Amino acid sequence: MNNILELKNVDYTYHTPQGETNALSNISLCIEDGEFISIVGPSGCGKSTLLSIIAGLIKPSNGTIKFKGNNIGYMLQKDHLFEWRSIYKNITLGLEIQNKLDKSHIENVNNMLSTYGLERFKNSRPSELSGGMRQRAALIRTLALEPDLLLLDEPFSALDYQTRLQVCDDIYSIIKKEGKTAILVTHDLSEAISIGGRVIVLTKRPGKIKKIIDLKYPEEYSTPFLARNAPEFKNYFNLVWKEVK
Amino acid sequence: MSEMQLKYLHTIRRQKIIINLLRFLVGFIFVGIWEVAAYTGNINAFIFSSPSRIVNLFIEMCKDKTLFVHLGITIVETLISFLLVMLIGILAAIILWIFTSLSKILEPYLVMLGSLPKSALAPVLIVWLGNNMKTIIVAAVSVAVFGTIITLHNHFNEIDSDMSKLIRTLGGTRKDIMTKVLLPASIPIIISTMKVNIGLSLVGVIIGEFLAANKGLGYLIIYGSQVFMLDMVIMSIIILCILSMILYGVINLLEKKFTR
Secondary structure (H helix, E strand, C coil), X not given: CCXXXXXXXXXXXXXXXXXXXXXXXXXXEEEECCCEEEEXXXXXXXXHHHHHHHCCCCCCCEEEEEECCCCEEEECCCCCCCCCCCHHHHHCHHHHHCCCCCHHHHHHHHHHXXXXXXXXXXXXXXXXXXXXXXXXXXXXXXXXXXXXXXXXXXXXXXXXXXXXXXXXHHHHHHHHHCCCEEEEECCCHHHHHHHCEEEEEECCCCECEEEEEEECCCHHHCCHHHHCCCHHHHHHHHHHHHHHC | CCHHHHHHHHHHHXXXXXXXXXXXXXXXXXXXXXXXXXXXXXXXXXXXXXXXHHHHHHHHHHHCCHHHHHHHHHHHHHHHHHHHHHHHHHHHHHHHHHCHHHHHHHHHHHHHHHHCCHHHHHHHHHHHHCCCHXXXXXXXXXXXXXXXXXXXXXXXXXXXXXXXHHXXXXXCCXXXXXXXXXXXXXXXXXXXXXHHHHHHHHHHHHHHHHHCCCCCHHHHHHHXXXXXXXXXXXXXXXXXXXXXXXXXXXXXXXXHHHHC
């Protein structure tokens, strides 16, 4: 398999007038094309910082990042759909910024809108949509730029529990259907475990990789929601729980 | 609709009617007492004027059209000042947002100018710019512009940094943050500063007209008080009240249109 992303010995230290804080230390990681990876760890362990570094929003203090793709998509905790734009205009915001409002991109957006049940809301304002639909719209906004790698920064944490399970399933299946590689950061262990793939456990600050756990579920438990019922789920949970503690 | 709902609607309507009636009554009683007191000589109509004298003067000044000249001048000056304040205010706030260090350097000066009582500037402006409309407009702009810059700039800095992060994750630059987030998100605050500024511009124009004019409502007030034509002074004040209410109303309409 091809590695789409390689991190080697990445450190990150941030500075404030009160002092310096070592947020990440010696992170080395390879991610294969098509993988779905979850990163868990105690709060403040630098999970989000790691995503910002991968996305190129901030530079690591040390270490190298190799990304073999064209485009990284980033999904934030809150959907940040702009109330002064319609759903359609929100979704095409990235295309607008990058001057990619051409025929093929627009067609792609329209396809996704209809596939994922948002076509009716094209001209609605964000406030008219439910939390789950808003998160779906935010995902389509990210996918519109056709990223090879998706970074998900606790995208479900702003939702209530019930919606959260649904949206997690929803987003997971969309990402799988579009065949994207994804890195999910979360503090919810069962969410990370239900998604499958690999779970990376980070230590307390400074964040180091403590353990990488491979997860495999039988065919019939193929979505995060179903995986919660798989017999393996409990074992994986205990395994991860031991590492996080 | 259920009977309860009808009853509820009925009560609301009745309350509304009663409030409107009482509002009118307060004004009516005030004007009535004033007129009677002046008529019976309980107050000196020469100093305190009276509603009937004001109405007479109003009709007279409408007939010879002098009122419209004064009113027109004040309106024009106010609108020009207001537009200049908004234009300068928005542009300056954007520039300060773009050049962060510039805003840090200028901050103490802005705060100083913002809290300075601007009427203190008016005499200086007359000496510098002369006894004309330029002075009045500059005076009016100086009253409102510093507060506008400070308010807008503070607001720009408060815009959710996550929204800026979103733009950056979509590959946008600071220019995109400005055009796609900052300005659209600021429309409500721009309109609310407009509401404040239309009033402040009027204040500034009247201050200016007190000192450097031979036309305008401010001029009528100062002239009337000097020659003891209190009818003229109070009439001008009443017209000013109505004018400020109308101007505020126009901005309110604008707000309804833009913010839905």
